[in-house]
Amino acid sequence: MRHFLLFLLTLTLAFLALSAGRNWLSPPELLEALLGGPQGVGRMVWSLRVPRVLVGVVAGCCFGVAGIVFQSLLRNPLASPDIIGLSQSAALGAVVALMAGLPIMFGAWVGGLSAILLLAWLAGHPRHGIEPRAVVLQGLGLAILSGAATEALILRAGDNDAGMMMTWLAGTLNGAGWPEVHDALWLVLIMVPLLLSGRTIDRLELGDDLARALGLRVGFLRATLGLNAALVVAGAVALCGPMTFVALAAGPIARLVCYGRPDPIAAALAGASFVTIADMLARSFSSMALLPGGLYTALIGAPILILAVRRQARRETS
């Protein structure tokens, strides 16, 4: 039921996003444009807005689901991929790939996967396995390192590309077209195991020993879910840049809706709604058309996160 309501919300927002832009379409106009075939407004909607909204929805799902999986695996509401350096490392890989003429998705995956393997290796302990707090703290360092390396690369690249790439680095759906929709469909397939992992990550939150005693293969599940989530988030970075705050805020929003339980499907839908709203705002204010959607996710996401954490803290102390 909660999933259905969130799904309706995402769907509504997606249709609103199709109407939004420099020239707003009324619902009948949008319907006519969608059904009318490839002339005039219909052509603009089908070639520009539909792929852009689709890519935004999928990227938002990716950020949201990867966010809640990492927050849950590391038992820390701050441990989302954009805080522990996975998004930044994926962006670094993507920029390197772009400059080397390789596929961007490939570069982002290499970046994201090396980041998570590096973190697992750094935070691993021979007796106690991977220490979640160490992952978060070392990830903070990795985020700064990868971010700095990316900016250095971009600034060296020259004036023409630098502005465009800085916009991408803040997260934007500018330039999302049908080829990106094709990539996005693959990401939908890759995130299916994460969407189905709700019961697993819920049990892992009880602690490793209890989860094992309840019959979970803890080591295997942590490793596969972590790698899977890293792939998904890196894929989303390749599509639209590291949209700030989506992965971080989607988890707490999903928990607010689902009685505090880690629900990957709710988090994915929350992320999708979030990116859709942000991109709508980015396109609607024409005077600020160059501002990236990632700016709006940060503007909206930060207060939501603060409210969510406050509410949770109050419940814990009362």
Added chain:
Amino acid sequence: MSFTVRNLDIYLGRSQILHDLSFSLPSRGVTGIIGANGCGKSTLLRGLAGVLPAQSGNILYEGEEVTSMSPRIRARRIALLPQSGLAPPGLTVRQLVTRGRTPWLRPFLPMTPSDQAAVEQAMRAVGLTDLSARSVDSLSGGERQRAWIALVLAQESGIVLLDEPLNFLDLPFQAELVKLLRGLRQTCRIVIILHDLTVAARLCDHVLALKSGRLVASGPPSEVLTRDLLSATFGVDFDVQDLPGTGKRVVLPESF
């Protein structure tokens, strides 16, 4: 329902924690594990539960090797309550107890009526039915520990392993929990790590005494909780007295 350990060695990292342990657990009742801090009590319990690998030796449940069972099947037979349970914030008592049904659930399907019945039964057994909708963080220390015990009871395993469930509880809560566990020993087999030796004497049908990862003694409390064996286990001298007329044994370090 036999449970036998033969020549068990367990390592954590490179250091050997348990050395060549061999014993059998009685088929019913409460078995207590006693010993000084760091002697390997928790490691032994985790080994018995199959959550730690054994380097050599056997842990046999009804003749079957525990470490080679599939995790789900093992979890249906052996339940473990670790020392510090992490209750995610906001979780209600019923939700926590429900987590104990995990090894019985079919993937992606909701609980069946028999799962529901096991959850209700477990909450009734620990007397928390009336508090089932309360969040776990809002409970008192004793109630919270009872909620965790209900979780492992809901698992409906043949054997329940409890790691120091009386720790950090005030005396009234300890008394309440000891009464609960004494009641439970009719219906399930319990292995429990205990610090208070007087409680061990009162609660246990069988006691294992560990020192530095080796078994010092194994037997009924009247035979293990004696001056000689206790000083061999803990390295200090104890006063051991039977209270006349009650059948209760009081065990205190001599230096108290």
